[in-house]
Amino acid sequence: MPATSLEQIVSLAKRRGFVFPSSSVYGGLASTWDYGPLGVELKNNVKRAWWKAVVHDRDDMEGFDAAIVMNRLVWKYSGHEATFSDPMTDCRNCKARPRADHVFAAQKGRDPKNLDEINAAIAAKELKCPKCASTDLTAARPFNLMFRTTVGAVDTGDDSGLAYLRPETAQGIFVNFGNVLDTMRRKLPFGIAQIGKAFRNEITPGNFTFRTREFEQMEIEYFVRPGEDEAAHQAWIDARKQWYRDLGMRPENLREREQSKDELAHYAKRCVDLEYKFPMGWSELEGIANRTDYDLKAHSRSEQNPDAVGSLTYFDQQAKQHIVPYVIEPSAGADRATLAFLCDAYEDALVKDPPAEETTKLRELVESFVKSTAKRESLAKDVKDRLVAEGEAIASALPGSLPRLLGLMEDTEANKIEVMKKLRGVGEKIAEEHTRTVLHLHPRLAPITVAVFPLKKNEGPLVESAKSIRQELRQAGLRVVYDDTGAIGKLYRRQDEIGTPWCITVDFQTLQDGTVTVRDRDTMKQERVAAKELPGSLSARVR
Ligand code: GAP
Numbered sequence: 001m002p003a004t005s006l007e008q009i010v011s012l013a014k015r016r017g018f019v020f021p022s023s024s025v026y027g028g029l030a031s032t033w034d035y036g037p038l039g040v041e042l043k044n045n046v047k048r049a050w051w052k053a054v055v056h057d058r059d060d061m062e063g064f065d066a067a068i069v070m071n072r073l074v075w076k077y078s079g080h081e082a083t084f085s086d087p088m089t090d091c092r093n094c095k096a097r098p099r100a101d102h103v104f105a106a107q108k109g110r111d112p113k114n115l116d117e118i119n120a121a122i123a124a125k126e127l128k129c130p131k132c133a134s135t136d137l138t139a140a141r142p143f144n145l146m147f148r149t150t151v152g153a154v155d156t157g158d159d160s161g162l163a164y165l166r167p168e169t170a171q172g173i174f175v176n177f178g179n180v181l182d183t184m185r186r187k188l189p190f191g192i193a194q195i196g197k198a199f200r201n202e203i204t205p206g207n208f209t210f211r212t213r214e215f216e217q218m219e220i221e222y223f224v225r226p227g228e229d230e231a232a233h234q235a236w237i238d239a240r241k242q243w244y245r246d247l248g249m250r251p252e253n254l255r256e257r258e259q260s261k262d263e264l265a266h267y268a269k270r271c272v273d274l275e276y277k278f279p280m281g282w283s284e285l286e287g288i289a290n291r292t293d294y295d296l297k298a299h300s301r302s303e304q305n306p307d308a309v310g311s312l313t314y315f316d317q318q319a320k321q322h323i324v325p326y327v328i329e330p331s332a333g334a335d336r337a338t339l340a341f342l343c344d345a346y347e348d349a350l351v352k353d354p355p356a357e358e359t360t361k362l363r364e365l366v367e368s369f370v371k372s373t374a375k376r377e378s379l380a381k382d383v384k385d386r387l388v389a390e391g392e393a394i395a396s397a398l399p400g401s402l403p404r405l406l407g408l409m410e411d412t413e414a415n416k417i418e419v420m421k422k423l424r425g426v427g428e429k430i431a432e433e434h435t436r437t438v439l440h441l442h443p444r445l446a447p448i449t450v451a452v453f454p455l456k457k458n459e460g461p462l463v464e465s466a467k468s469i470r471q472e473l474r475q476a477g478l479r480v481v482y483d484d485t486g487a488i489g490k491l492y493r494r495q496d497e498i499g500t501p502w503c504i505t506v507d508f509q510t511l512q513d514g515t516v517t518v519r520d521r522d523t524m525k526q527e528r529v530a531a532k533e534l535p536g537s538l539s540a541r542v543r
Pocket of ligand 1: 167168169170200202209210211212213214215216217219284285286287329331332333334335336337
């Protein structure tokens, strides 16, 4: 059973050291997250896999790492200072500050054409505050999403030291196009890839790490001759989709979405979003745009840009003239990709049926939950209907629906119903013995590749042998841990929950013939294998 709600992922992430709410000792900071010991390994593996695929495994790409704080003029001429904003309106009645374009879209059933259209609708009292339904809304004003900072020791108050934390990594690549072209003696087509932090003062962050104010991007700017742009664009759409598939993402959870003419940025010729089916619905994972020659022209000296020192052009030997290349931009989020891989890998599974009397008790509690929910007047109708339907479906299919009950037990709304406390007490105990949570992460992404256990922790030779196998696997470049802190079954379960593909148990037979038991996370099958073959065979499966 895959995760039915993001809360299941959040709960596992916190419980097992993937992601924690940031600054939690001071009560946290809204929508800000810290990656724990396993989370940083997973995200690093995602970034490493991306870098390998788009830089090391290709002949037409270079890597780059630009500064986060750049000359303010970069953001003036990229257009971000003037236009990187969301329109906000204030409700004079309840003081809410919603995004005006979202209010317009929700209440008119279509996106607004521009700010004027939103403000005409506000003036005509056609839009209501989504919180209190008042039509007393202020005219919408643009709210710039860039975080401001000051460069230098003194803030003079006149904006002379004003700088921004970059809202995207892309511009650092555009303004360095000439440097890379000259130093690496590149010919078109070629691209530049960069991974780095970006910052946006998002109005509505949320859905865990899906939308945050500080995040990491993995961006490519691929430069081509005008006329060769459409084929290169399609090739990147296919390559980027294949990358997610190669790392195990289920095809049914990944789709392409062509942006409509209305959605396209003014400079874009075409843009295709790769979307993932997150528990909250289909959402953007990566955008792949044909940005034409807009960016290189914007940062080249011209009447519109007297501040640039030169031209970001390419001398075409065949045509014997300078041209401005077109740019194809596959732009992905490292945090969003990590979240998608986590969601895709998650499974709660029943491993054995609980005794009949335990199932009966559980069914009675779920039925009681359904009754209480149906009676609860303070619940919104759509929430009530969803919880009742889910409870009824679970009650009618127990014990097979036990994994599904785990999802309900993590649901924030369901936890507002009194009987859920009792249901959780009973359900969690039964689930612990009869279900397992597994992360079916691709071996290349899993935070830990192999866990090695001695059958008995008090038997010196077993411990010694297990530690020496760990060392050999480490030398083969694998991420390996040794654990002797529980019974083997419990250790398997712990490793399943964090996505470790293989567990190795060293027992008395190992001391005689050098073989160990290798247990596969996905099939739970155990195989007897010669320990000396493992470094070679396992590292081949991770490459
Ligand atoms: N240079 C183009 C660009 O930045 P974007 O669609 O704004 O395009 C690209 O961002 C990707 O960056 C998104 O597809 C998403 O994966 C990630 N991203 C954007 N905003 C984000 C946020 N607030 N939190 C997490 N990831 C974000």
